[in-house]
Amino acid sequence: MEGSSVKQISEDRYVVDASVAVKWYSKADEEDLTKADLLMDEHIEGKCTLFAPSLLLYELSNALRFNPNFTEQDVIRAINDFNELNIQMIDFGSLLFETISLAYRKELTVYDSVYVTASEVYNIPLVTADRKLYEKVKDLSFVIFLTDLK
Numbered sequence: 001m002e003g004s005s006v007k008q009i010s011e012d013r014y015v016v017d018a019s020v021a022v023k024w025y026s027k028a029d030e031e032d033l034t035k036a037d038l039l040m041d042e043h044i045e046g047k048c049t050l051f052a053p054s055l056l057l058y059e060l061s062n063a064l065r066f067n068p069n070f071t072e073q074d075v076i077r078a079i080n081d082f083n084e085l086n087i088q089m090i091d092f093g094s095l096l097f098e099t100i101s102l103a104y105r106k107e108l109t110v111y112d113s114v115y116v117t118a119s120e121v122y123n124i125p126l127v128t129a130d131r132k133l134y135e136k137v138k139d140l141s142f143v144i145f146l147t148d149l150k
Contacts, residue, residue, distance in 0.1 A: 013049045014039065015122070016087070017115040018059035019129040020146060021052070025060075025078045026067050032129060032146045039127065039149065043085065050085070051124055053092035053114045057082070090118045106136050116143065 016039070023036035043050045060082060064075045092099070092114045098121060103113035112133045119126035119142050128134055129146040137143045 013051060013124045014144075015051045015053075015090075015115060015119040015124050015126045016056070017052070017112070017126065017128045017130060017133070018056050018063060019133070020127055021056055021060045021082065022063045023129060024082075025064060026069070035146050035149050036129065039146075040085065043087070049088060051088040051090055051118065051122065053095065053118045054089045055092045055111065055114050056087075057089075059111065090122065092118070095121060108133065108136060116140065119143065 020036050020039065023033055024040055027033060039048070039050070042048045057079065061075060061079055064070045064078055065072075070078070095114055095117045099110055099114045099117040102108065102117050102120075103110045106113065106116070108116070112130065115126055115128065116133075116137055118124070120140070123142075126143045127146055127149060128143065131145070134143065134145045138145070
């Protein structure tokens with residue numbers, strides 16, 4: 001990894017996608033848990049502010065629902081815990097047309113595209129742990145792969 005590609009966590013703002021949020025709850029077999037947890041800790045301590053499209057709640061709920069280690073009550077507890085983080089939620093409906101356009105331009109799902117669109121529209125860097133998404137949008141300077149965060 002080249003030093004120039006590493007992005008520092010600072011007193012800043014970041015959009016996070018579901019691939020990062022899932023790491024906060026689904027600890028088994030997850031890469032970059034330390035970096036994901038550090039990002040959340042920095043947010044809790046007020047050193048950075050995290051944002052996410054409101055779609056993240058549904059994607060996180062769905063990912064945990066299909067995790068064999070989670071019961072219904074575990075998922076509900078995780079979502080309650082997530083809500084207590086006070087991540088600034090962005091109404092993804094307000095970004096729909098830009099999201100669809102980007103999805104076609106970058107050959108993304110609309111679900112992935114909304115995170116990139118929110119990041120671009122609000123001028124806030126996106127942190128993702130989704131390698132497939134990152135590979136499709138790595139030419140966009142505002143997208144940071146979680147591995148490259150230090």
